[in-house]
Amino acid sequence: MSKPQKTYLISELAKEFGVTTRTIRLYEEQNLLSPQREGNKRIYSEGDRVRLRLTLRAKRLGMTLAEAKELIDLYYDGRNKKHQLEKLLEKLREREDKLLEQRADIDLTLLEIERIKKQAEEALKEQS
């Protein structure tokens, strides 16, 4: 009784995530996805869909596809030998640090935006 496992066509994923099929195929070329084939048609699993979502999230954070792959592969690396695990932890910490720095940059920028917003609102009032 294996689960029927929902699958997706490339056009469905493209529509759902608002990217072109070209983009999805490119991600496959870069080994971020590896859908099954039915004939020569690509059939995407739920897992592929998750990886696509992760890839796009990484992109929104400004990561390159290579960086996205590195990060996402960590999720799927699984439990290996001791050395591997330590390397995994190290990479996770590195990425974590980068993300924290990035969040700090965001917070700084948000503060500046708030400042300018208030100035602009004041100026608007005085002009009424």
Place this chain on the structure above:
Amino acid sequence: MSKPQKTYLISELAKEFGVTTRTIRLYEEQNLLSPQREGNKRIYSEGDRVRLRLTLRAKRLGMTLAEAKELIDLYYDGRNKKHQLEKLLEKLREREDKLLEQRADIDLTLLEIERIKKQAEEALKEQS
């Protein structure tokens, strides 16, 4: 009694921010900076230095140079006519929304990383 206003050479800024002079000249070409000239030598003011810092921060957030310019110009846009002010506020809100979404992405990613970290740490323990 005007203040002496510290200035910088291109190589000094390059060193301080860890970029090449090529990069700084490119930013000028894209109108993100506009240093004075002494002969044909570029002389950067404190204001130029701030704009460079803002530019690099924007880049770290994955913005293109064009987006960085848009944002930074907002800071310097100053108080204009009513319509201008309203447009300014709108753009600020847009950028703010994007940053908040980006921060949400970061938080999601951090959560996942924490999860994987714990798994890996468990696996390490059980292997000792």
Place this chain on the structure above:
DNA sequence: TATTACGCTTACGTAAACGTCAATTAATTG
């Protein structure tokens, strides 16, 4: 004064991330 150190401009090169055809195939539908 010859050399080194910077700086300048001009311009070609490049990697990343797609966009945009073109030509072909396979499945669906009137």
Place this chain on the structure above:
DNA sequence: CAATTAATTGACGTTTACGTAAGCGTAATA
């Protein structure tokens, strides 16, 4: 069965953000 419709594989084009010389001027330094 002819005509769409969606998918595939090339392959070339494009934008962004620099890298990398080449060739030249200027200023300090050995």
